[in-house]
Each structure stands twice: as structure tokens, then as C-alpha cells.
Amino acid sequence: MDAKPLFLYALCGSQREVSTNRRLLTILRDHAPDGVTIEICDLIGDLPIFNPDREGENTPEIVERLGAKMRDADGVIVACPEYAHGLPGGLKNALDWLVSRDEVPFKPVMIAHASHRGDFALGQLTEVLKTMSFDIVAEAHLRIGLLGKDDAAQAAVLDAAMRDGVIVNALAKFCGHVRKVSLYKGI
Template sequence: MLCLCGSLRRLSSNRAALQAAQQLAPPTLQLVLYDGLGALPLFNPDDERDSLPLPVLDLRRAVGTADALLIACPEYAHGVPGAFKNLLDWLVGSLEFPGKPVLLLNTSARESHHAQAALVEILGTMSAQLLTPQPVSVGLPGAGCSAAQVLASADRCAQLRFALDLLAASSLAPSSPPDALGL
């Protein structure tokens, strides 16, 4: 499973949630955190016709080999952060992304919903197999929290374990739509 963090911040709460999920994951569910968001060049469709930049090839390779994607993305000014939208733009024309099982985490304690709704729309347009119609909510204490702070809360751990169970179920039946998984 590939974890995609939508934030470039060094002390990102979204990254902390994904790191906590890595620690909570059972041995049968390997979560890998993608760390190339900041290295991606700005999307230009002309670059898809020529040779793709190495960071884009690495991204597409990571997505292609992943059984599913776990995405934790913040909301900036009621939208998806530009760097993360850029990542998604590089995947639009790829052969690796369509049909990929995707689970969204909403880590906002205020349950921000604008970026999450936009992500659901964007990912649906990109032919993702969304594992739930709405993101799994894992309300974190605020910007800059650590994985240890996430793991210190039994409620947050339970929410992340629920998300991990959904991911594990998707890997058991990768070609099944979410309805077939009982979601």
C-alpha cells in the first residue's frame, strides 16, 4: 500500500497520521510513505509526449506497484494544496492509476470538507476505486502533531485501524467494487 501525504510541511499532521498508520498496520499490510511530492516538476502535458521526468516516473512506478493508495491531504483555502493537485495531474494520463483502490483520510479536527469533496470528485474523474464514499475521519489535535501524539489516543488508533481494515479488505478482493466489500 502506498501512502500519499498532500502536505509539504516537515511537521505535517497528515504525514503523522500516515506514519501512525504504518506503525498500527498488521505485518500482512505493508504501508510505504511516498516522499517525492516536493521533487515533482510542475505538470505540463507537453512533458508527457517527450520523456517523463525521473520524479514522475518514480511516482508512476510507485503507484503502479501499490495494491492501494492511502491519502491524507490537508485543506488550504477551501481546496486541495497545489503541490498535491500537481501530483494528481501527473497521474491523470498514466496507465497505473485507473481502477486503483483509494482510501482518503480526513485528519482535520474541524472536519474540513472542501478539499475532501474536491478530492472525491478529482479521484472519481481519474477512475479511482474509492473504498468509501466519504473520507475516514481521524481528527488530529492540530498542525504539527507527531505520530506519537496520534498513537497516544485510543480513539485515533481505532479510526486508523478501521481505515487499515478497509485497505486490507481491498487487497483481498482487488477487482471487487466497494459494494461487494460490504462498504
């Protein structure tokens, strides 16, 4: 029996077009195994600032679209840089919009990080995701040091990570966990 196709939704904490975290998500998307689709979220930069008065019947349409993508996702990948020893505001804002909704509790999440540093942000991100009741898949944590390297050096690091199986193995572990959770839930 063929495995159920998986849809993974990827949130990038950096909104820069050429960010290292976006590059890492693009590599994951482009090397996803057969039957796995990864879509990189393009909504974060356009979300209004979170305001509890705008929830419920007052929820902005773009937030509803984000919620629908999260609901449809079998799992979520979050790639997050560190800004001033913290989470980027846009990513935190997106997560704040999802806190009181029902799309994310117990949804598997993989953390990807494109730097050799950033422990403050990773600690904060982990705490926020735990508080939101995401199912953090620690064995799929992916950390590759791309920050501070030019394009050629980044390509060399990514090529080595692909050759060594680091990227593919992390994604395979995550997909295996997502499939196991889906079977358990009877999905």
C-alpha cells in the same frame, strides 16, 4: 493459505515534516497489520509543475518513479489538508501527472483526513479521484481531528482512536477491499 502481502502507497497533501496528515499516515504505517507495507511518498515536493508537453518520451524521471510506485501499489492512501478552501497545489500537481497514465484507473484508494474541518478539499479530492477512475473505498474513510492540537493533545486523540479501533478498523476495511479486488482480478 496466508493472505498475499499488500503494498500500499501513501500520498500526503502537506509537505510539512510535522503536518498532522503526515502524522496520521505515519500512524497507519506503524500500525499496519502483518503482511501490509505502507510507504509514504517522498516525491511530491520535488515534482516539476505538470506540463502535457513533458509527457510521453519527455516525462521527467521523477514522474516515472512516481508512476512506478503507483503501478506497484495494491492500493493508495491519500491524506489531504485543506489550503484556502482547496487541494494543496503539490498534491494536485502529482495527481495531474498521473491523469493520462495507466497506473491508477480502478486502483483502490483510501482517504484519510487529520482535521474536523476541510470539507471543501475533501469534496475536491473525491471529485478528482473519481475523475481519474480510482476505486474510492468509502467505508475505509478515516477522519480524525488532529488540527489545532499540540503534540500531547494529538497523541491523546490518536491513542483514543487506536484504543477504540477507529484507525485499525479503517485500515482493515481498506485492506479487505484491496484483497477482494486482487482476488477478483486474479492477482
